[in-house]
Amino acid sequence: MPLDIVTVPCLKDNYAYLAHDPATGATAVIDVPEAAPLLAAAKARGWTIGQILITHHHWDHVDGLAGIRDAFPDAKVVGHAADAERLPPLDVALNEGDPVTIGTETGTVIDVSGHTVGHIAFYFPGSNAVFTADSLMALGCGRVFEGTFPQMWDSLSKLAALPDDTVVYSGHEYTQANARFALTIEPGNTDLQERAVEIDTDREAGKRTVPSLLGTEKATNPFLRAATPELAAAIGMAGAAPVDVFAEVRTRKDNF
Structure with a gap:
């Protein structure tokens, strides 16, 4: 039975998540920008939080x-061993x-370093869900603060390999x-x-x-599409290595 997942808006523009196993009642929080909305x-659902998964x-x-x-x-705090010194006590x-488990649902940890060194994602195949935080975002990816462009490209490639x-x-x-x-990178991508029109409509409606x-x-995220000939050609880098195309796109976004 897949997890029940609730998207919880936090702060100005953050999202955190509750993931609940209906078979056992086990509930985890994925990231904690602030406590009140999650609590x-x-x-409201009568759920008891037993784990706090930190990306x-x-x-x-x-x-x-x-x-x-x-x-x-x-509640048990779960995070990346390699970044334990900078995380809250784990x-x-x-x-x-x-493996990482929420009740009867077993997922796996994916190292998605780049935005930070030690960033992880949590993938639950039985629920077709991956919690990516600031690595892969909707139509974007996190700024490369601590890692390198090759490291971030490798992380995004791992996520792109999922179904x-x-x-x-x-x-x-x-x-x-x-x-x-x-749209400045790939204006001809129908x-x-x-998608851009749908996003504008949704945001105007408060969705x-x-x-x-x-x-x-x-199909639409330029950071995942760095390996496609179409995007490379669109930015004048036909034939270039995908990691170099990614680095160019990420640099342009940094200056956008």
């Missing part, structure tokens, strides 16, 4: 942890490829701005053109644009 969402150390993904622990002192330290029907639960509502940039389907990201 309210859990209370990376940035303040807007961990600042609400103390509030969650105050309400649920037995009860469970995991590495790439390690197209995987739902991408990312960390921010940046999609409309990302679409404006994407899938992107149509979220996250989560998104990985297949849609592969």
Whole structure:
């Protein structure tokens, strides 16, 4: 039975998630920008938070942890062993490829370093869900703050290898701005053109644009499309290595 996943808006433009196993009642939080919205969402459903899964150390993904622990002192904090010194104290330290369980649902840890060194994603194939935070975002990817362009490209390539029907639960509502940039890279992409219109309509109606389907990201997200001949040609880099195309696109986004 797949997880019940609730998208919880936090702060100005963050998203965090509740993931609930209906078979056992086990519930996890994925990232904690602030406690109050997550606690309210859990209370409204009668769910008890037993795990706090942390993707990376940035303040807007961990600042609400103390509030969650105050309400649920037995909740276990789960994060990347390699980044344990910068994360809140971990009860469970995991590495790439390690299993992570929510009730009867077993997922796996994917190292998606680049935005930060030690950033991880949580992939639950039984629920067609991957929690990517600031690595892969809707029509975007995180700025490469700590890692390298090759490292970030490798991380995105791992995520792109997942099935197209995987739902991408990312960390921010940046999609409309990302679409404006994407159209400067690949203005002739009709899938992107149509998606940009849908995004504008949704945002005008106050709707979220996250989560998104990985297949849609592969068709429209310029950072995932760096290996396609169409995008390379669109930016005058036909025949270039995908990592170099990615680096150019990411540099343009940094200056956009």
